[in-house]
Amino acid sequence: MEYRDLGKTGLKVSAMGFGGIPIQKVNQEEANEIVRTAVEGGINFFDTARGYTDSEEKLGHALKGQRDKVILATKSMARTKDKMAEDIEISLKNLQTDYIDLYQLHNVKTEKDVETVFGPNGALEALIEAKEAGKIRFIGITGHKAEVLVEVIDKYDFATIQFPANFLEDMGEKELFPKARAKGMGIIVMKPLAGGAFQRKDLALRFLLGEDYTTIIPGMGSVEEVQNNAALAKDFQRLNNEEIKILEKEAKELGSEFCRRCEYCKPCPQDLDIPGFFLIHGYFKRYGLGDWAIERYNTFNPSADKCIECGICETRCPYDLPIRKMLKEVHSNLGS
Ligand code: SF4
Numbered sequence: 001m002e003y004r005d006l007g008k009t010g011l012k013v014s015a016m017g018f019g020g021i022p023i024q025k026v027n028q029e030e031a032n033e034i035v036r037t038a039v040e041g042g043i044n045f046f047d048t049a050r051g052y053t054d055s056e057e058k059l060g061h062a063l064k065g066q067r068d069k070v071i072l073a074t075k076s077m078a079r080t081k082d083k084m085a086e087d088i089e090i091s092l093k094n095l096q097t098d099y100i101d102l103y104q105l106h107n108v109k110t111e112k113d114v115e116t117v118f119g120p121n122g123a124l125e126a127l128i129e130a131k132e133a134g135k136i137r138f139i140g141i142t143g144h145k146a147e148v149l150v151e152v153i154d155k156y157d158f159a160t161i162q163f164p165a166n167f168l169e170d171m172g173e174k175e176l177f178p179k180a181r182a183k184g185m186g187i188i189v190m191k192p193l194a195g196g197a198f199q200r201k202d203l204a205l206r207f208l209l210g211e212d213y214t215t216i217i218p219g220m221g222s223v224e225e226v227q228n229n230a231a232l233a234k235d236f237q238r239l240n241n242e243e244i245k246i247l248e249k250e251a252k253e254l255g256s257e258f259c260r261r262c263e264y265c266k267p268c269p270q271d272l273d274i275p276g277f278f279l280i281h282g283y284f285k286r287y288g289l290g291d292w293a294i295e296r297y298n299t300f301n302p303s304a305d306k307c308i309e310c311g312i313c314e315t316r317c318p319y320d321l322p323i324r325k326m327l328k329e330v331h332s333n334l335g336s
């Protein structure tokens with residue numbers, strides 16, 4: 001496993017990191033096994049969030065006795081000082097540790113977020129105080145809107161930036177990543193598989209391992225996935241021309257209008273499972289799984305045609321997807 005400098009922190013993190021979303025879906029015993037395999041495979045960077053239901057707790061439990069072997073990162077959507085201070089305490093308790101290596105402002109995306117976080121009694125004040133108290137070692141920031149983050153990273157000397165990048169999406173490379181590199185920040189890549197859109201996951205991850213990022217954090221929800229990912233980083237080889245062509249073909253089929261399954265559009269007032277629909281529809285469109293997709297779609301209740309077109313979801317989608325239009329397409333292809 002290759003270990004890289006996490007910006008100017010002095011920490012060395014594995015090029016393959018551990019994304020903590022999928023362990024929400026397994027039980028504690030399985031989570032223990034997954035995390036044990038990751039540590040044995042040389043993965044030392046673990047990223048989770050207050051918002052990932054019990055992910056922090058599961059990680060904390062699974063890492064008992066091996067805290068010193070790993071670098072722990074978490075994040076909170078809190079925007080005010082009080083709420084952030086509260087969340088830091090909860091994270092420390094959940095992760096069963098007395099310090100967190102990297103605490104990140106989670107998904108800073110609007111003018112209002114920026115005003116509140118950096119204003120008086122904003123979340124940043126709580127993070128700085130926690131850092132001074134030794135409860136956290138470094139402060140990072142995450143988000144999906146490059147134009148917002150480009151401005152924001154000048155407001156404080158953040159140790160890291162966490163932003164999406166994958167074979168399909170290089171919007172960070174326009175301005176954000178070059179600026180972050182110039183400032184000596186660590187770059188943590190989220191959505192390395194574009195929300196699971198790539199069929200050749202191995203190629204998509206190897207592509208990123210060959211780029212100038214500190215660590216990539218695919219979500220890992222099984223021992224097999226951890227073993228595969230750790231092996232990719234261990235015997236890392238850059239993609240050859242044939243492999244690049246395979247990814248280019250996949251990228252062409254996906255286009256830009258596809259769901260990354262980040263779930264920021266939820267909740268829908270009609271209780272529609274928006275990313276669920278798009279996942280099934282992706283299988284229908286890309287992989288020719290027609291009958292299977294129709295059958296699965298018909299188990300959804302409510303179905304996509306129950307959308308009342310309020311548009312709330314579209315204001316939340318960081319990829320500006322025309323969700324209402326896409327839902328109509330889903331229903332017209334899969335509805336009976
Ligand atoms: S536009 Fe449709 S899918 Fe989106 S939040 Fe409103 S009802 Fe739900």
Ligand code: SF4
Nearest residue numbers: 259260262263265317
């Ligand atoms: S529709 Fe947009 S917000 Fe919702 S899961 Fe997909 S990418 Fe995320």
